[in-house]
Amino acid sequence: MADRPHGYARYKLDGCRCYTCGWAVATYRDQREQLVRRGQWQPFVDAAPVRAHVAELKACGLGERTIAALARVDRKRIRELLHGRTERGTPPPTRIRPATAAALLAVEPTPENLPPAAHIASAGTVRRLRALVAAGWPQAHLASRLDMTPGNFGAALKRDRVTVRTARAVRVLYDELWNTDPLAEGVTLQAVTRARNHARTSGWAPVGAWDDETMDDPASAPDWTGVCGTPAGDYAHRRLGTPVCPRCKAARNSHRIEQRAA
Ligand SMILES: [Zn+2]
Ligand SMILES: [Zn+2]
Structure with missing residues (x-):
């Protein structure tokens, strides 16, 4: 490309x-x-x-x-x-x-009006899929809902760009599933637990860490704790039991440097 x-x-x-x-x-x-x-x-x-x-x-x-x-x-x-x-x-x-x-x-290009075969940044698509896995949706289940093989699905999660067609399909799926219990849809407890654990160890941000308005902006970052990027984030992560995110790590380091200087 x-x-x-x-x-x-x-x-x-x-x-x-x-x-x-x-x-x-x-x-x-x-x-x-x-x-x-x-x-x-x-x-x-x-x-x-x-x-x-x-x-x-x-x-x-x-x-x-x-x-x-x-x-x-x-x-x-x-x-x-x-x-x-x-x-x-x-x-x-x-x-x-x-x-x-x-x-x-006033006209600007968006995933809604671009042609289906056009390529756009994958950030919003990847974030939505990862957030669904964090919510307990197994990747194989999401792949089949998107008519993708698990292999293609895994590869799509790693690409920098996706087609508008894929981005739209993922948005629709996300809007449908983000607030749905996978157990109620026939996913086994074991598969739900495995999906959640995989998301946690991979550092994938959950639904609640994202804003609908900024989710598609590659420059935006997830807010896991509500105070991410501030010195309070470190403690908030530990209370939630989630690994400290890069913004909180940066905030912690600059806080330490300031303290040392003071
Ligand atoms: Zn540039
Ligand atoms: Zn954080």
Whole structure:
């Protein structure tokens, strides 16, 4: 799988949080805000940033038809924005209606609107599956629910990227199972215990450690204790009987260094 260049698409699809990617997304958000604000008192705004955003969306795998539907903008307007009116020989416009600009800039690639075969960062998918194992769901059971062989399932848990198709299927499965008792679904007590133990020894975060909003962001980290990443986390982990997580280890170390310095 070839790597995407750093920028908007890589930030959105691969979850890269490097300086270049962060800068690209910050610039886009800045321009979106500015154009929306300017549009409130101007009949036209600059078309260039809107054109660049539509090109980014296309680079992410969104077709013009999809972009038009999501923005509720006529597809002809999008074609004109990108290529001008070819039948009249007019070049792409330098200015655009503020409402059209705002609608197009509001479209962003998500697992819901990307094509099923597109590849995205696996973080949210892997976290959901691991959290289900931590809840007592055996990997073989999850694999069969996803129409995967146990081998493919195991491999999927280790990859950096998954297809949008897999990400969606895992979301649906997670929403169905996270709050369901595996014993009530016919999983044996022995299999439930084995799954839970495997998750614990592997350091896989449970459902409760994740926020729905940040679960798909590769840069986010689980909060096992409610106080992870603070000096209190160390003790909270020991009370819960879970291994100290990397953020709590870091917090403990920097706390010690501060104490020594004091
Ligand atoms: Zn990057
Ligand atoms: Zn922690």
